[in-house]
Amino acid sequence: MMKRIGLLTSDTKMMTVSIWREEENDGRFEDYEVPARENQTVLDVVAYVQQHIDPTLSYRFACRVGMCGSCAMMVNGAPRWTCRTHVSKVVTDERLEVGPLRNLPVIKDLATDMDPFFEKWVAAEAVFHPSATRDDPMAAITPDDPMRIAASEAIECINCAVCYAACDVVENNPDYFGPAALNRAWSLVNDSRDAGQDARLAAVGSNGGCHNCHSQQGCVQYCPNELNPTLSIAGLKRETTKAMFRWSR
Amino acid sequence: MIRPHRSHPLWVAFLLHRISGLGLALFLPVHFYMLSLAITAPERLDGLLRFTDLTIVKVAEFGLVFLLAVHLFGGLRLMALEFLPWSPHQKTMASMAVALAFMVSTSFFLKAI
Numbered sequence A: 001m002m003k004r005i006g007l008l009t010s011d012t013k014m015m016t017v018s019i020w021r022e023e024e025n026d027g028r029f030e031d032y033e034v035p036a037r038e039n040q041t042v043l044d045v046v047a048y049v050q051q052h053i054d055p056t057l058s059y060r061f062a063c064r065v066g067m068c069g070s071c072a073m074m075v076n077g078a079p080r081w082t083c084r085t086h087v088s089k090v091v092t093d094e095r096l097e098v099g100p101l102r103n104l105p106v107i108k109d110l111a112t113d114m115d116p117f118f119e120k121w122v123a124a125e126a127v128f129h130p131s132a133t134r135d136d137p138m139a140a141i142t143p144d145d146p147m148r149i150a151a152s153e154a155i156e157c158i159n160c161a162v163c164y165a166a167c168d169v170v171e172n173n174p175d176y177f178g179p180a181a182l183n184r185a186w187s188l189v190n191d192s193r194d195a196g197q198d199a200r201l202a203a204v205g206s207n208g209g210c211h212n213c214h215s216q217q218g219c220v221q222y223c224p225n226e227l228n229p230t231l232s233i234a235g236l237k238r239e240t241t242k243a244m245f246r247w248s249r
Numbered sequence B: 001m002i003r004p005h006r007s008h009p010l011w012v013a014f015l016l017h018r019i020s021g022l023g024l025a026l027f028l029p030v031h032f033y034m035l036s037l038a039i040t041a042p043e044r045l046d047g048l049l050r051f052t053d054l055t056i057v058k059v060a061e062f063g064l065v066f067l068l069a070v071h072l073f074g075g076l077r078l079m080a081l082e083f084l085p086w087s088p089h090q091k092t093m094a095s096m097a098v099a100l101a102f103m104v105s106t107s108f109f110l111k112a113i
């Protein structure tokens, strides 16, 4: 008779995955044997471990289709959205290692505390300040408006914090807002309906702001939605520099 | 080993910029001190300048010129990135900065030997 564990038969090809296990700041990688299926994502592998080997494994996901931005982890040392990262594309030397996202505190295992990430969005004034009320007519913005085009380039962010984990400046400067918050601030600098531009430029030009960026472009390299936070940050550097001359007059 | 999240060319360009910047910062005080000897102790300067005939010193000078040139061109690349409209050719420009620096420092070396 064939031995069955879950959905396995005895001839299922297996592979080893190392997963970071951490509780109360005591962490280490642990190895698990999982099926080596031809078509599986890193999230599938993590879910398999939790469902068939150790139900206490903690991790985060929701949509499984690259929309919600909750499943990001370090995969073989690089930040990835795990629900859309195929194992076959990232295994190196038959090795798969999954850890919690870099530059964020770990709550447990693969689940990080995202609060510092989102608090920095607020600190960077990456928040819309309306200039009109519901009684005013709708603002007319044409698709070929240059500001609208600039905003569109930065807008498809899913808040996954992959860029935040890729950035060495975030690692070395706890105050740095990071690529995602600054990228969002840039899309709002290009929103002609926004009424908070001076406060925003002051925020992105402050100590934690855009001038910390060394243009290493790790954020661009890894952003799963192919956004370009370095471009956005360069835009903020220009606008804050211009504002400095305006304000000193 | 360079950690995986850093293994892309523009991170290496950053590393080169920092190393060359720090190298220049270390070299410049020595350089200015040497120049000041022209006023304070010309004989000592002449003595020291004789060392520049040694091949090993010429190779070191090649290194210094390379550091200066790679920092100069790399710095211009970064300032263009920040202040000119975005170009999609970031990696090409970084490698051009290195190539130009190599050209400048090699022609210096060939003239020196």
Ligand code: HEM
Pocket: A213, A214, A215, B014, B017, B018, B020, B021, B022, B024, B025, B028, B071, B072, B073, B074, B075, B076, B078, B079
């Ligand atoms: C020749 C013209 C020069 C240009 C165009 C230039 C340009 C730049 C730029 C744009 C940066 C910022 C890099 C970043 O954001 O990461 C920088 C950083 C730096 N520069 Fe220069 N620089 C020049 C000369 C020098 C000299 C002569 C020294 C040595 C005293 C020097 C030492 C540094 C250092 C130590 C840094 C910090 C490196 C870092 O943060 O990674 N630079 N330079």
Ligand code: SF4
Pocket: A166, A167, A168, A169, A170, A178, A179, A212, A213, A214, A215, A216, A217, A218, A219, A220, A229, A230, A233
């Ligand atoms: S370009 Fe700037 S924000 Fe992006 S990873 Fe590098 S330092 Fe961080």
Ligand code: SF4
Pocket: A156, A157, A158, A159, A160, A161, A162, A163, A164, A179, A180, A183, A222, A223, A224, A225, A226, A227, A229
């Ligand atoms: S900019 Fe890209 S990598 Fe950063 S949070 Fe948004 S989608 Fe994720």
Ligand code: FES
Pocket: A061, A062, A063, A064, A065, A066, A067, A068, A069, A070, A071, A072, A081, A082, A083, A084
């Ligand atoms: S689970 Fe939603 S983006 Fe991966």
